[in-house]
Amino acid sequence: MLDTALVEVPPLSLADAAADSDGFAAALGGSFERFGFAVISDHGIPADLVAQGWAQTKLLFELSEAExxxxxxxxxxxxxxxxPFKTEIAKGASQVDLKEFWHVGRDLTPGHPLSxxxxxxLWPSEVPGFExxxxxxxxxxxxxxNRILASIARHLGLAPDYFEAVVEDGNSILRLLHYPPIPADAEGVRAGAHEDINLITLLLGAEEAGLELLDKDGRWLPIKPPEGALVVNVGDMLQRLTNNVLPSTTHRVVNPPPERRGVSRYSMPFFLHPNPDFLIETLPGCVSAANPNRYxxxxxxxxxxxxxxxxxxxxKK
Known part of the structure; x- marks a missing residue:
């Protein structure tokens, strides 16, 4: 049996999708089927824009609590x-997460039917460069x-543009996360064990240790992406759509070791959602005698x- 400590989510490059679309789709799909996660470099999000985003995020969370x-x-x-801090709680957890966050969503035109x-x-006037x-x-x-979804579609035997209509005007959210410094006796963890709700999540900022996924053998596997790489994971909506062929894996953000407890942790996940009216109905190609329709x-x-x-x-209910 493999020692889980030696197992890592394999690094992929989205640049390979242009040269060998089928090969990249197979590698991506294989990573998702094995881990529910993928680590992807060369994703096309400009590094200078990301750097500006981190700077604006820190300015935002340095505002006063009242602001x-x-x-x-x-x-x-x-x-x-x-x-605010200590608001969100993982499904089934008994303690709230040790984090605060800000959400940016899709801008709709006035009178849009999904409004x-x-x-x-909402844009913070105190941070003028934020918007x-x-x-x-x-x-x-x-x-x-959208590029990653096209490769997922290929892996599933669908047309590469299958997800284009699914996510057009989708309710996707960019979350800016701040995990403040915590005392040694802090109750709870930065983010309790959970699965994401959406189709896929694209995360920047996982270079700071803490993110772990629950591997198939029941042990926690740290995620260690290269600098600037995206960590991408399957969400519950995609798991449901694919009848668990692509699994939505439980993950968490653990508290840091003592020498890092006085340091803030920042991350930037993008939760890619379908259009609110999209009907999540099991894909026929993901149903078989060995894998009957679970949904x-x-x-x-x-x-x-x-x-x-x-x-x-x-x-609230």
Whole structure:
């Protein structure tokens, strides 16, 4: 049996998709089927724009508690603007996460038919460079995500453009995460064991140790991406759509060792969602005698998201 400590999620390059689309799709799909995760370099999100994003993120979280809370709207389920420290809780957990975060979503045109389910963005006036930087970063994450989805479609035997209509006007969210310094006797962890809700998550910032996935043998496997690489994981919506062919793997962010407890940790996940009206219905090609349909009753992406937001404490019943 392999020693789990020696197992790592293999590094991939999205640049290979252009030269060998089928080969990259097979490698990506294999990583997802084995781990539920992939580590991807050469993703096309400009490094200088990412650096600006980190700078703006730090300025944002350095604001006073009163300034940040002015952008907290509980009735919106935390889908835009600020969510305070110790608000979110992992599904089934007994202690809240040791984090605060900010959400940037899709900008819709006035009168858009989805505006009743996708609220407008909130922009912190105290950080004047924030809005232009994160409008650009949102678009860059979305472009990278669409390229990855095209390879996932190839791996599943679908047309490469299958997901284009699925995510058009999707309810995707860019989350800016701050895990503040914590005392040695802190109760709870930075992010409790959980699975993501969406199709796929694209994460920057995992170079700072802490992110771990629950491997198939029941042991926790640290994720160690190269500098600037994306960590990409399957979410519950894609797991449901593929009848668990692509698994949504449990993961967490553990507290740092004593020498790093006085240091903030920042990360930047992009939760790529379908259009709220998309019906999550098992793909026929993912159903077989050996893998019968686990999800015979379809559900819209909007209804599924609402159910999960209730479970993690961001929306009240």
């Amino acid at each position: 940040k809370r002015a952008y907290f709207t509980r009735e919106g389920g935390g889908q835009r603007g600020y969510t 009743d389910r996708m609220p407008g963005n 232009p930087v994160f409008r650009q970063l949102y678009a860059a994450f979305e472009a990278a995500g 015979p009753v379809p559900i819209t992406a909007h209804d599924y998201l609402h159910e999960r937001l209730v479970e993690i404490g961001l929306v």
